[in-house]
Amino acid sequence: MRRRREMTIDEASGATRERRRLRERRGVRQFVANRAAVVSVCFLLALVLLAFLAPLVATHDPDEQNLLNKFQSPSAEHWLGADLYGRDLFSRLVYSSRVTLLAMLQGLAVASSLGITLGLIAGYAGGVADALLSRVSDAIMALPPMILALAIAGILGAGLTNAMIAIGVVLAPPQFRLARGAAQSVASETYIEACRAIGCSPGRILWRHVLPNISSPLLIQTTFAAGVIVIAEASLSFLGLGVQPPQSSWGVMLRAAFDSIYQAPWMVLAPTVMISLTILALSTFGDGLRDSLEGRGRTRSKRRRERVESAARSSV
Amino acid sequence: MIAYAARRLLSAVPLLFFLSLFVFLLFELMPADAAVISAGENATPEQIEQVRENLGLNEPLWSRYFDWAGGLLHGDLGTSLFSSQSVTSTILERLPVTASLALVSMVLVVLIGLPLGVMAARHPNSWLDRGLSSFASLCMSVPPFVLGLLLAVAFGILLPWFPPTGYTSVADGGISGWLSSLVLPAIAVAAVPIAELARQTRGSFLDVLGADHVRATRAKGMPEGSVVLKHGAKNAAVPIVTVLGLQVNRILGGSVTVEFVFALPGFGALAVRSVVQQDLPMVLGIVAVSAVIVVVVNILTDLSYGLLNPRMRR
Numbered sequence: 001m002r003r004r005r006e007m008t009i010d011e012a013s014g015a016t017r018e019r020r021r022l023r024e025r026r027g028v029r030q031f032v033a034n035r036a037a038v039v040s041v042c043f044l045l046a047l048v049l050l051a052f053l054a055p056l057v058a059t060h061d062p063d064e065q066n067l068l069n070k071f072q073s074p075s076a077e078h079w080l081g082a083d084l085y086g087r088d089l090f091s092r093l094v095y096s097s098r099v100t101l102l103a104m105l106q107g108l109a110v111a112s113s114l115g116i117t118l119g120l121i122a123g124y125a126g127g128v129a130d131a132l133l134s135r136v137s138d139a140i141m142a143l144p145p146m147i148l149a150l151a152i153a154g155i156l157g158a159g160l161t162n163a164m165i166a167i168g169v170v171l172a173p174p175q176f177r178l179a180r181g182a183a184q185s186v187a188s189e190t191y192i193e194a195c196r197a198i199g200c201s202p203g204r205i206l207w208r209h210v211l212p213n214i215s216s217p218l219l220i221q222t223t224f225a226a227g228v229i230v231i232a233e234a235s236l237s238f239l240g241l242g243v244q245p246p247q248s249s250w251g252v253m254l255r256a257a258f259d260s261i262y263q264a265p266w267m268v269l270a271p272t273v274m275i276s277l278t279i280l281a282l283s284t285f286g287d288g289l290r291d292s293l294e295g296r297g298r299t300r301s302k303r304r305r306e307r308v309e310s311a312a313r314s315s316v
Numbered sequence: 317m318i319a320y321a322a323r324r325l326l327s328a329v330p331l332l333f334f335l336s337l338f339v340f341l342l343f344e345l346m347p348a349d350a351a352v353i354s355a356g357e358n359a360t361p362e363q364i365e366q367v368r369e370n371l372g373l374n375e376p377l378w379s380r381y382f383d384w385a386g387g388l389l390h391g392d393l394g395t396s397l398f399s400s401q402s403v404t405s406t407i408l409e410r411l412p413v414t415a416s417l418a419l420v421s422m423v424l425v426v427l428i429g430l431p432l433g434v435m436a437a438r439h440p441n442s443w444l445d446r447g448l449s450s451f452a453s454l455c456m457s458v459p460p461f462v463l464g465l466l467l468a469v470a471f472g473i474l475l476p477w478f479p480p481t482g483y484t485s486v487a488d489g490g491i492s493g494w495l496s497s498l499v500l501p502a503i504a505v506a507a508v509p510i511a512e513l514a515r516q517t518r519g520s521f522l523d524v525l526g527a528d529h530v531r532a533t534r535a536k537g538m539p540e541g542s543v544v545l546k547h548g549a550k551n552a553a554v555p556i557v558t559v560l561g562l563q564v565n566r567i568l569g570g571s572v573t574v575e576f577v578f579a580l581p582g583f584g585a586l587a588v589r590s591v592v593q594q595d596l597p598m599v600l601g602i603v604a605v606s607a608v609i610v611v612v613v614n615i616l617t618d619l620s621y622g623l624l625n626p627r628m629r630r
Contacts, residue, residue, distance in 0.1 A: 135334050135338075136338060138334075139334055139335050139338040139339075140338075142331065142335060142607060142610055142611060142614075143335070143339075143603065143610065144568045144569045144606050144610060145569060146568075146569030146570070146572050147568065147569060147572060147587060147606045148603065150588065151587070151599050151602070151603050152346075153591075154591030154599065155343070155346040155347075155348045155591070155594060155596070155599065157348075231459045234459055234461075235459060235461060235572075235573050238461060238573065239572075239573065239576060239588055239592075240592065241591065241592070254462065254465060257465065258465060261465070261469060261473065261480075262473065265469040265473055265474065268465050268466060268469055272458070272465070275458075275459065275462060276458045277457075279456075279457040279458075280453060280454070283453070
């Protein structure tokens with residue numbers, strides 16, 4: 001009995017399901033028409049594929065040392081040359097894409113689980129919890145992200161996971177604000193009241209009725225956050241606080257290039273290209289998503305405000 | 317205006333108080349133990365206990381917070397765990413280098429970003445506009461330290477035009493020595509802010525130049541130059557100043573890695589060193605000082621809104 005009633009209310013909350021489906025289809029069409037965005041998606045998919053197929057793509061064992069090849073410049077044998085220990089740079093570059101993906105997953109997991117969960121709770125519960133959590137989020141946003149991430153990562157101890165916990169904490173506030181705003185704005189809606197009246201738990205209300213409302217801004221936010229994570233991973237690994245050698249990442253490779261910058265300056269190029277292309281692809285993808293998901297019904301000044309806000313968010 | 321400024325300044329007090337509490341508690345929650353770090357690797361438990369007592373770590377949490385926050389108000393941030401130097405004086409020693417870097421970068425940002433944005437807005441959708449927009453996207457995709465590495469290789473090593481590492485103060489090398497040691501790092505730090513400012517400027521000017529009152533000034537025959545500068549600039553200024561204010565945050569963050577690349581003995585390099593050494597009071601001081609800098613810049617940005625747009629003084 002209770003179950004059937006609840007279904008109807010679920011349907012009522014998505015009363016415009018048909019209209020939504022049409023809108024989604026239009027959004028997909030608009031996204032596909034954006035050539036830059038499609039190219040970026042292809043690049044990102046290729047990157048994922050590269051990470052999974054790394055053993056097949058790599059021409060050498062990434063950790064195999066051969067001092068005879070020390071600082072060898074690019075050749076048929078070593079496509080991108082070899083480093084101080086004669087390790088093949090192409091293979092190291094390929095294997096490093098795994099670290100980048102892992103870093104993205106870890107960082108986003110921390111940022112989203114902290115930001116979204118606490119945001120929904122703060123917005124729905126209000127009161128002291130909301131006041132306190134909002135202050136904390138404001139405090140994090142008032143600090144320069146890179147310095148805060150550096151401090152947290154360093155004191156937790158060097159390592160990829162710690163670095164990503166740090167960057168996750170720094171990136172949580174935007175997600176927190178989104179989730180909190182959404183929870184707050186619907187908390188007094190009739191359909192939420194109806195859910196409560198028939199005995200839905202707060203968890204179910206937040207999960208099934210509040211969260212879907214903000215799925216598209218969250219998705220966009222997440223794409224931009226992924227770009228920040230790539231920068232942060234590279235920066236922290238470069239400084240020796242992220243991925244630890246001999247394990248390789250693009251940041252670690254840049255550090256190796258930096259340490260032998262006088263002997264083999266060309267070593268800087270390959271990781272630079274990969275890092276920049278990945279960041280470019282993520283931001284282009286994010287822009288495309290935003291245009292297709294939120295393109296309509298927004299005035300120019302609102303879009304401008306969003307640009308300012310996203311500039312504020314993406315600053316590391 | 318004075319009332320507006322006073323209100324804005326007062327509103328920063330609770331934020332700063334909460335920030336200090338937050339930062340202090342954050343470090344309290346960290347697994348690192350100042351006594352263990354300070355006592356060194358081979359310390360016996362008794363020695364660690366002794367150090368803990370000396371550092372005052374056995375005091376209750378709230379009394380340590382008030383000690384620290386009270387010191388903060390007097391400009392005393394405690395003592396480094398390693399050099400037994402005062403944190404405040406170490407940071408003050410380093411700040412001029414970072415301030416120089418920030419100054420040169422900010423000059424580059426304004427001198428390059430603004431004209432590029434205005435030019436793009438004057439000819440929307442021209443090849444110039446599209447080229448600038450692609451260039452901006454590209455700039456924003458290269459993290460500052462990566463650009464720094466590229467610049468160091470290209471213009472420090474392959475073409476030795478500028479010193480690839482090190483800092484020369486004005487006292488040591490005169491203005492030209494000082495400037496040439498800062499050119500490459502400043503470009504590295506400024507690239508992303510330049511792109512962002514250019515984008516924002518373009519957007520703001522496009523909005524304003526399409527407005528009715530601007531069309532009216534054109535219609536009455538005002539020269540295009542004064543239309544853009546007199547009527548465009550004033551109205552486009554608020555969002556541009558906002559973005560400019562945000563860049564200070566970015567430059568502070570960028571200085572961390574860029575100073576490391578160019579071996580500049582600044583605030584960012586100090587942050588990296590202290591974090592690697594786990595020098596807790598130093599790191600805490602660095603975070604606190606950067607928070608104060610950001611809050612002050614935000615206040616200045618807000619005050620400039622009041623100057624630019626009297627309606628915002630409410």
